Amino acid sequence: MGANSMSERVDHPPLTEPTAWRGVELVVNGRPLTAQVESRLLLSDFLRGRLRLTGTHVGCEHGVCGACTVLVDDVPVRSCLTLTVQCAGTHIRTIEGLTTAGKPLGAVQRAFHDNHGMQCGFCTPGFVMTCTALSEAAERPDEDHIADELSGHLCRCTGYRNIRAAVRQALDETHGKGQTE
Ligand code: FES
Numbered sequence: 001m002g003a004n005s006m007s008e009r010v011d012h013p014p015l016t017e018p019t020a021w022r023g024v025e026l027v028v029n030g031r032p033l034t035a036q037v038e039s040r041l042l043l044s045d046f047l048r049g050r051l052r053l054t055g056t057h058v059g060c061e062h063g064v065c066g067a068c069t070v071l072v073d074d075v076p077v078r079s080c081l082t083l084t085v086q087c088a089g090t091h092i093r094t095i096e097g098l099t100t101a102g103k104p105l106g107a108v109q110r111a112f113h114d115n116h117g118m119q120c121g122f123c124t125p126g127f128v129m130t131c132t133a134l135s136e137a138a139e140r141p142d143e144d145h146i147a148d149e150l151s152g153h154l155c156r157c158t159g160y161r162n163i164r165a166a167v168r169q170a171l172d173e174t175h176g177k178g179q180t181e
């Protein structure tokens, strides 16, 4: 519908959004950092845009796919739903922090490699970070716990069979043989 003489003219200036900048100190992949960030800056954007850690993938951007999962103080967290300022004082690990260049792969990455637990690889960093948390748990997680954790990750390629095999291998290596199938 086109404008006509009855149209109300709307030319107020936009409301200004209060955008506070905050200083945060945090450790990323063992590297202590200090940064000034907008209070609304998402952790995923901080990692990818400011630190160039693009191994953390962003898919759905609303907490459904799990691709953006990183570890915050060893807990898997969706970085697309987390503000950077919430992570002040924490230790964050991303996929880049799991292996040093030139060094052998760790148990989880090797398990995904050995079992072809990926195709396009888009979902893989998220799965690997969650599997890393499972492999570092004090005790081998039970089947329900593993299923729960993996249910928070979507893969459009693999059908999950090889991913499950990779998780089983990683947990066998870190916790000894279990009943994960
Ligand atoms: S991009 Fe964060 S859950 Fe999908």
Ligand code: FES
Binding pocket: 117, 118, 119, 120, 121, 122, 123, 124, 154, 155, 156, 157, 158
């Ligand atoms: S390997 Fe392609 S989305 Fe999972």
